[in-house]
Amino acid sequence: MRIGTNPEKLQNILEIDSYHRVVIPVYIPNLTEDYFKDALKIFKLCFESLQKTIHSKTRISIINNGCCDEVLNYLTKIYNVHENVDQLLNSKINLGKVNALYSAIKSNLEPLITITDSDVMFLPEWQQKVENILEAFPESGMVSPVPSSIAYKGEFLYSTIYYALTKGKLQFTNVKHPDGLEKFEKSIGRQLYNQTHKEKYLTVTSKKEKAVLGCGHFVATFKADVFNHAPKENCKLKIVGGSENNYLDKPNDKGGFLRLATHGNYAYHLGNIFEPWMEDKMNEINKETHSNELLNTLPISKPYNKFQYTIGKTWHIIFFKKLKSFYFGIKGVKKPF
Structure with a gap:
């Protein structure tokens, strides 16, 4: 039996007072195996640095993706304590x-969604720098606060290449924070960058901002429109195997959006082993006092069409693979890049 009318039917328009959401999946099944023994300590650095560096128009979703009880207790605590953590989604199994x-x-x-691994430390101004690029490049759909000198090599940059070679003022620019590249190498346990990579980025320029060409996906901010181009079916893989390419990278590129990074380094990938410098860096981060949003309005997206995407794909093969040394030499870098 039902009596009366559900009051929500009289006020059925969804309204939100935020425009930027951060989504963090957390998979820490135990704290005893060597791989996971520091994982909770690392995640606490991630969460605390995020709390210190986001503005008031930001909300946080945390996904408990099959965590052990000790981790679940911590996730529940921060959900109950922090108002901006408005979602804690619990799964007993790893989805x-x-x-x-x-x-x-x-x-x-x-309209903006930042996806981050649980082992990322956010640095001051990351959100402002990312949102500045999204505002300055209406064609952009994916922007990371962690630039990489070799991100231009990625396969999911064809729309970005079209922009870079037609209106983006493609050029080499000095690396602003080489220590960010070095810390990333150390966090994944292998060498990625040669000396030239630590000196130069490939960048594109708009009227307002300069951005690095390409980016990784361990932390990146997306326009929500990007995910309209994602596969409709569930992902059958737990991790890697092309899963993030298919559901994050390809939708951005095939949707006609640019894939960029901030010129400076504004986050660190920490890895799974705690090191004393991490705590020292955390103590240096003061809480930012953004009382309201950084963006007044997010510019209407201007994605490229399939024809422009195809041209970008062709140019990527010609200029960035077949004629790379010659083309980069014209741009001013003759050393291996």
Whole structure:
């Protein structure tokens, strides 16, 4: 039996007071195995640095993706204590990284969504720098606060290449924070960059901002429009195996959006082993006092069409693979890059 009318039927328009959401999937099944023994300590640095560096128009979704009880207790605590953590989604099993992400991505209304691994330390101004690029490049759909000198080599940059070679003023620019590249190498346990990479980035320029060409996806801010181009079916893989390419990178590129990074380095990938410098760096981060949003309005997206995407794909092969040394030499870098 039902008596009366549900009051929500009289006020059925969804309204939100935020425009930027951060989504963090957390998979820490135990704290005893060597791989996971520091994982909770690392995640606490991630969360605390995020709290210190986001503005008041930001909300946070945390996905408990099959965590052990000690980790779940911590996640529940921060959900209860922090008002901006308005979602804690619990799964007793590991849904896989992509499915965990999409459980939040597809159910929220914010036009900007930052996806981050749980081992990222956010540095001051990361959000402002990322949003500045999204504002300055209406064609952009994916922007990371962690630039990489070798991100231009990625396969999912064809729309970005079209922009770079037609209107982006493609050029080499001095690396602003080489220590960011070095820390990333150390965090993944292998060498990625030669000396030239630590000196130069490939950048594109708009009227307002300069951005690095390409980016990784361990932390990146997306326009929500990007995910309209994602696969409709669930991801069948827990992690890697092309899962993030198919559900994060390809939708951005095939949707006609640019893939960029900030010129400076504004976050660190920490890895799974705690080191004393991390705590020292954390203590240096003062809480930023953004009382309201950084963006007044987000410019209407201007993605490229399939024809422009195809041209970008062709140019990527010609200029960035077949004629790379010659073309980069024209741009001023003759050393291996």
